[in-house]
Amino acid sequence: MMKRDQCFRILARHVTDQAVVATYSSAVDWVEVSPRPLNYLSIGAMGLDSSHGLGLALGRPDKRVVVLQGDGSLLMNLGSLVTIAAAAPKNLVHFVAHNDTYEANGGHPIPNPKVDFAAMAKSAGYKATYDFSDLRMFEQQIGHVLEQQGPVFATLHVEPSKPLKYDYESLYDPAKRKAFRELWQAR
Amino acid sequence: MEATATRAEAAARVLNGAGIIAAIKASGIEYILSVPDIVTSAGLLAPIAKDKDLRLIRVCKEDECIGIATGLAYSGKRALTLIQHTGFLDSINAIRGVAVEYKQPICMMIGLLQHDPEKAPRQSPRYGVRIVEPILDDMGIAHHLLSVDTDIAQIKPAIDKAYAESHPVALLIGRSPKQS
Numbered sequence: 001m002m003k004r005d006q007c008f009r010i011l012a013r014h015v016t017d018q019a020v021v022a023t024y025s026s027a028v029d030w031v032e033v034s035p036r037p038l039n040y041l042s043i044g045a046m047g048l049d050s051s052h053g054l055g056l057a058l059g060r061p062d063k064r065v066v067v068l069q070g071d072g073s074l075l076m077n078l079g080s081l082v083t084i085a086a087a088a089p090k091n092l093v094h095f096v097a098h099n100d101t102y103e104a105n106g107g108h109p110i111p112n113p114k115v116d117f118a119a120m121a122k123s124a125g126y127k128a129t130y131d132f133s134d135l136r137m138f139e140q141q142i143g144h145v146l147e148q149q150g151p152v153f154a155t156l157h158v159e160p161s162k163p164l165k166y167d168y169e170s171l172y173d174p175a176k177r178k179a180f181r182e183l184w185q186a187r
Numbered sequence: 188m189e190a191t192a193t194r195a196e197a198a199a200r201v202l203n204g205a206g207i208i209a210a211i212k213a214s215g216i217e218y219i220l221s222v223p224d225i226v227t228s229a230g231l232l233a234p235i236a237k238d239k240d241l242r243l244i245r246v247c248k249e250d251e252c253i254g255i256a257t258g259l260a261y262s263g264k265r266a267l268t269l270i271q272h273t274g275f276l277d278s279i280n281a282i283r284g285v286a287v288e289y290k291q292p293i294c295m296m297i298g299l300l301q302h303d304p305e306k307a308p309r310q311s312p313r314y315g316v317r318i319v320e321p322i323l324d325d326m327g328i329a330h331h332l333l334s335v336d337t338d339i340a341q342i343k344p345a346i347d348k349a350y351a352e353s354h355p356v357a358l359l360i361g362r363s364p365k366q367s
Contacts, residue, residue: 040261042285042289043254043285044253044254044280044281044284044285044288044289045280045281045284046250046280046281048250048251048253048254048281048285049254050254051246051250051251051252051253051254051255051258052254052255052257052258053258054244054251054254054255054258055254055255055256055257055258055259055260055261055262055266056258056259056261056262057258058218058242058244058255058258058259058262058264059258059259059260059261059262059263059264060262077248077250077251079246079247079248079251080246080247080251080254082247083244083245083246083247083251083255086244086245087244172289174289177289180261181261184261184262185261185262185263
C-alpha cells in the first residue's frame with residue numbers, strides 16, 4: 001500500500017505550471033510537499049474540488065489542471081464524474097486518494113471502502129483511467145498520466161496517514177487566492 | 188377601450204426568454220451551468236442549448252455549478268448558474284462557503300417553481316418559494332425578481348456589479364419565460 005505523501009512527492013517532481021486543486025488532507029500533504037502560488041485550496045466543503053477543477057480547466061484550456069481529491073470528498077460529488085466526462089476538458093487530470101476514510105473528520109470509514117472509483121470514472125466517460133497501488137508503478141507512469149489528453153482519472157490506493165494538522169487559516173488565506181488568480185489569468 | 192386595456196395589461200405580464208438571453212449575453216456571460224428547471228426549461232434552457240454564443244455545461248447537481256463558476260471566475264470567465272429554487276436550497280452550503288465567505292461572483296438565475304407571478308414570492312402559499320428571499324437576505328445576497336419584460340433591464344447591472352465587487356447575486360424568475 002502506498003502513502004499519500006509519498007505519491008505527492010513523486011507527483012511534485014512532474015508538476016510545473018499546472019494549477020493544483022486540493023482540499024483537506026490532500027491539501028495539507030500537498031502544501032507540505034509543494035508550496036507554490038498555483039495551488040488552489042479555497043474550495044469549501046462537500047466535494048466541490050472536482051467542480052472547481054473543471055471550471056479552471058474550462059476557463060484556461062491552454063493550461064493544465066491537476067485535482068487531488070479525497071475519497072470522502074468525491075463520494076459527496078460523484079455526479080461531477082459525469083459532468084466532467086461530458087464537458088471533456090482535455091487539460092484535466094483528476095486524482096483521488098483512496099484511503100477508505102473521512103480522514104479530516106475523525107478517521108471514520110467511508111460507507112463502502114471497496115468502491116471502485118476508476119471504474120466509475122471510466123463508465124462516466126473519462127478518456128483514460130488508472131488504478132495505482134504500487135509506488136514504483138506510479139513513479140514509472142506518472143509522467144505519461146499527466147501528459148495524456150484528458151479528462152484523465154487515477155485512483156491512488158493509500159494508507160490513512162498519521163494525524164495531520166489542519167491549518168485552515170493558512171490554507172484559505174485570501175492573499176493566496178489573489179496570488180493564484182493573478183498568476184492563473186496571466187498569459 | 189376595455190379590450191385595449193386588457194391587451195395592454197396582458198402584454199405587461201409577459202417575460203420574454205429572448206430578452207433574457209440577450210441580456211445574459213450583454214452581461215459578458217460565456218458559460219451557462221444548469222440542471223433543468225421546469226420554469227425556465229422551454230423559454231431559456233432550450234434556446235440556450237442551441238445558442239452558439241453560449242456554452243452550456245449540464246451538471247448533475249446544482250452545487251457543482253458553484254465550484255465550476257468559481258473556477259471560471261478565477262480564469263477571468265463569466266458564468267451564469269441556471270437552476271430551480273429547489274436546487275438553490277439544496278446548494279446552500281456551497282453558496283455559503285464559496286460564494287459568500289470566499290466572496291465569489293456567483294450569478295444565479297433561479298426559477299421559482301409553482302410560483303404565482305401575480306403574488307410576491309414572500310406571500311406565496313408555497314413554503315419553498317416563500318423562504319427563498321428571506322434566506323437570500325439572511326445570507327446577504329443581493330436579489331432581483333424578474334416577472335415582466337421591464338425587469339430584464341436589471342440583469343446586466345446586477346451581473347456587472349457581482350463581478351466588479353466579487354459577490355454573489357440571485358436573479359429570481361417569477362414567471363415562466365415565453366419562448367420566442
